[in-house]
Amino acid sequence: MSPPAPPGVPGGRGSKGPPARKLLCMCSLSLCLTYLCYSLMGGTGPGALRSPAALPGTAAPGAPRSPAAPPGSAAPGAPGTAAPGAPRSAPSPPSGPAAAAPAPSRASNSSREEAAGAWLRTPLAPGEVITAQSGAFERDPQESSTTDEELSRAGSPGGRGGGGSTTPDYGEKRLPQALIIGVKKGGTRALLEAIRAHPDVRAVGTEPHFFDRNYEKGLEWYRSVMPKTLEGQITMEKTPSYFVTNEAPKRIHSMAKDTKLIVVVRNPVTRAISDYTQTLSKKPEIPTFEVLAFKNRTLGLIDASWSAIRIGIYALHLENWLQYFPLSQILFVSGERLITDPAGEMAKVQDFLGLKRIVTEKHFYFNKTKGFPCLKKPEDSSAPRCLGKSKGRTHPKIDPDVIHRLRKFYKPFNVMFYQMTGQDFEWEQEESDK
Numbered sequence: 235m236s237p238p239a240p241p242g243v244p245g246g247r248g249s250k251g252p253p254a255r256k257l258l259c260m261c262s263l264s265l266c267l268t269y270l271c272y273s274l275m276g277g278t279g280p281g282a283l284r285s286p287a288a289l290p291g292t293a294a295p296g297a298p299r300s301p302a303a304p305p306g307s308a309a310p311g312a313p314g315t316a317a318p319g320a321p322r323s324a325p326s327p328p329s330g331p332a333a334a335a336p337a338p339s340r341a342s343n344s345s346r347e348e349a350a351g352a353w354l355r356t357p358l359a360p361g362e363v364i365t366a367q368s369g370a371f372e373r374d375p376q377e378s379s380t381t382d383e384e385l386s387r388a389g390s391p392g393g394r395g396g397g398g399s400t401t402p403d404y405g406e407k408r409l410p411q412a413l414i415i416g417v418k419k420g421g422t423r424a425l426l427e428a429i430r431a432h433p434d435v436r437a438v439g440t441e442p443h444f445f446d447r448n449y450e451k452g453l454e455w456y457r458s459v460m461p462k463t464l465e466g467q468i469t470m471e472k473t474p475s476y477f478v479t480n481e482a483p484k485r486i487h488s489m490a491k492d493t494k495l496i497v498v499v500r501n502p503v504t505r506a507i508s509d510y511t512q513t514l515s516k517k518p519e520i521p522t523f524e525v526l527a528f529k530n531r532t533l534g535l536i537d538a539s540w541s542a543i544r545i546g547i548y549a550l551h552l553e554n555w556l557q558y559f560p561l562s563q564i565l566f567v568s569g570e571r572l573i574t575d576p577a578g579e580m581a582k583v584q585d586f587l588g589l590k591r592i593v594t595e596k597h598f599y600f601n602k603t604k605g606f607p608c609l610k611k612p613e614d615s616s617a618p619r620c621l622g623k624s625k626g627r628t629h630p631k632i633d634p635d636v637i638h639r640l641r642k643f644y645k646p647f648n649v650m651f652y653q654m655t656g657q658d659f660e661w662e663q664e665e666s667d668k
């Protein structure tokens with residue numbers, strides 16, 4: 235059942251010690267068994283759950299498939315019937331028919347969000363003062379196609395794609411050594427902007443989407459959109475759709491097998507609502523979250539073919555990455571802690587990247603108006619920086635029963651994800667979603 239163990243797979247290059255290897259083997263096996271269950275239960279028919287390749291933002295048709303996603307495989311993600319308390323085993327198979335409709339026709343992610351400032355000028359709480367803003371802008375995250383024009387601007391000398399505003403535009407353009415690969419709506423922009431405050435990091439401000447949408451343009455194109463770096467500086471970019479793109483791990487591995495990968499994860503229920511909120515902001519006519527989330531509301535069947543739901547099955551997507559990269563090369567950042575303790579998460583990020591801990595609590599303050607941490611003004615500027623209005627949107631109120639169903643649905647996948655990563659993100663403990 236399990237695909238052969240390529241580099242980085244348990245038992246393969248870069249695998250950890252025996253207990254970790256055992257655990258990862260169990261996880262891989264569990265996921266494969268889950269695929270099988272779904273296949274056997276009709277998961278390969280026309281209404282079957284779609285493979286990650288079918289997600290919006292994934293690679294162009296015809297791109298080679300990675301070994302982690304056998305053609306025709308069905309993914310986990312069925313009715314909200316996962317057995318509670320299944321911590322040491324694979325997620326329970328669905329008790330009803332797996333149900334899903336092709337994603338693209340539903341709540342399409344193809345629209346482009348308004349151009350939004352990254353750490354923008356933000357209304358401040360009484361008593362706070364603000365006078366300028368960051369130079370880094372994003373054309374919408376994930377949903378947008380970053381245009382060539384934007385990218386060339388981002389990558390051009392003096393363009394907006396460079397790193398910290400104080401870093402001169404000297405040096406050479408290099409391929410990135412570290413990538414923020416996901417997850418969509420996890421807090422990826424906040425993380426990128428915070429790490430860009432580090433003098434040894436330079437990052438492209440827009441999302442290049444190289445390993446999913448622009449791969450055919452080649453590595454030289456990719457290099458050309460990067461900012462210039464000096465010797466010793468790290469080049470970075472973020473494209474959250476990589477995490478759910480089947481071909482991305484293989485492609486990144488073939489660029490540089492020592493690429494460091496960062497994934498910002500967030501409670502998948504809140505993430506799904508955030509994702510929906512983003513789509514709703516562009517397409518107010520779309521059906522309600524409840525309508526999209528269920529294949530059959532009465533039976534409580536979750537529609538895992540809807541990308542907003544499917545992206546949150548983190549264990550499924552991670553499995554694909556572990557075919558190519560050892561766990562030690564992937565950092566999982568808590569999207570929740572990035573808000574409650576940005577300096578704490580940034581310490582882990584800097585350690586992981588081998589950087590001196592320069593971005594600390596001194597760099598952040600909590601902006602009461604925004605309701606989020608923002609970067610304090612750099613020494614040479616009078617501009618505190620908060621993310622733009624597309625970050626930290628008010629979510630629509632969702633029926634608590636729907637939330638409950640979704641929590642039940644995700645629980646076994648979350649537990650598996652905790653086992654695979656060795657980290658408990660405590661999403662089950664959260665009483666309410668934003």
Ligand SMILES: Nc1ncnc2c1ncn2[C@@H]1O[C@H](COP(=O)(O)OS(=O)(=O)O)[C@@H](OP(=O)(O)O)[C@H]1O
Pocket residue numbers: 374375376417418419420421422423424474507508509511569572573606607608620621624625626627
């Ligand atoms: N400091 C700070 N300021 C504003 N927003 C913050 C911050 N830290 C994390 N977040 C959360 O980031 C969520 C958006 O995630 P992403 O940047 O990954 O979105 S995207 O995929 O690039 O569209 C966004 O989700 P929503 O609240 O649903 O809008 C925020 O909750």
